[in-house]
Amino acid sequence: MIPAEYAAAAEEAAALAGAETRPLFRSALLVEAKGDASPVTEADRAAERALRGFLGTRFPDHGILGEEYGAERPDAEWLWVLDPIDGTRAFLTGRPIWGTLIGLMHRGEPVLGLIDQPVLGERWLGVKGQGTRFNGQPIRTRSCNRxxxxxxxxxxxxxxxxxxxxxxxxxxxxxxxxxxxxxxxxxxxxxxxxxxxxxxxxxxxxxxxxxxxxxxxxxxxxxxxxxxxxxxxxxxxxxxxxxxxxxxxxxxxxxxxxxxxx
CATH class of the missing domain: 3.40.190.80 (D-Maltodextrin-Binding Protein; domain 2)
Structure with missing residues (x-):
């Protein structure tokens, strides 16, 4: 059973990240190239700093792995895996189909995941054994076997x-x-x-x-x-x-x- 406080913390963290990314969306941003050719903005870095600061303080024994700032305690039993802006090209071109990703792995298995789209106010939260909710409401995939x-x-x-x-x-x-x-x-x-x-x-x-x-x-x-x-x-x-x-x-x-x- 995943402790309820972990899901609550993921939602709090998403709100903090959104406070960093939302004001910068569709604004003039300084863009630099990365080794994999994906654009990186200050919004990426500021959001990940916010996520790391919050989760690191709340769960000092947990590990953190993020796209922008690497790994801290990667061998910890619980590992938070962060992507502050997944879809930076969409972010930079003004399309609201990017999101902040907050994942939690337990002994190497993904057990909690959050997708947050702060501009549209859309959030998916999935917890192993507890289902997935979209803006607080349970959701299901559809049947399609061909x-x-x-x-x-x-x-x-x-x-x-x-x-x-x-x-x-x-x-x-x-x-x-x-x-x-x-x-x-x-x-x-x-x-x-x-x-x-x-x-x-x-x-x-x-x-x-x-x-x-x-x-x-x-x-x-x-x-x-x-x-x-x-x-x-x-x-x-x-x-x-x-x-x-x-x-x-x-x-x-x-x-x-x-x-x-x-």
Missing amino acids: LAEAELACTAPEMFPEADRPGFEALRAGARRISWGGDCYLYGLLSLGLLDVVAEATLKPWDWAALVPVVEGAGGSMTGWNGEALRMGCDGRVLALGDPALLDEAKASLAGGGPRPQ
Whole structure:
């Protein structure tokens, strides 16, 4: 059982991060390039500092891993995993489909996740064994057990390395249609029953740790492309399904592009 104070703390932390990001949205920001070519703003850094300061004070024995400032006590039993602005390109171009991600892992397993969109006032909170709530109300994914009927979504085609593109294209060809753009917001929409499949690659732990409890708590599944559990050290390929009955067909499609080079 996840202590109730952990979920409450995640919500308090999200409010603090929102106070940093919301005033800067659609404003003139100084942007610098990072090694992975994603834009970083002062909003990113200020929000992560707020998250780290709050969670570090509230839970001094817990670890923290964040996109902007790295890891503190990464081997702790409880590890907070933070992405202050997931979808910085959307943030910088004025599209409100970015979000703050706050995840909590227990001994390496994602057990609590929060997606917060402070501009729209939308928040998803998933806790293992307790379901997922959207703005305080329980939500469920929808039934869809055939890929041909599924709404597929992905942030951008360029996120796939050359070796992964054939598998993704096979999945795309089998789906009803695809929507592009969204980052973490896609997983929130899937949890609301508006999408059926999200398949992506090259994700880091701060990109997926908060999403797993949200998707699973709403009745979906979130795994690697081979159906494996997402844990630290995974290859960054993720497959989120609103209906877990799609897993075998989705896996077969992703494998249809041929084996991935080791």
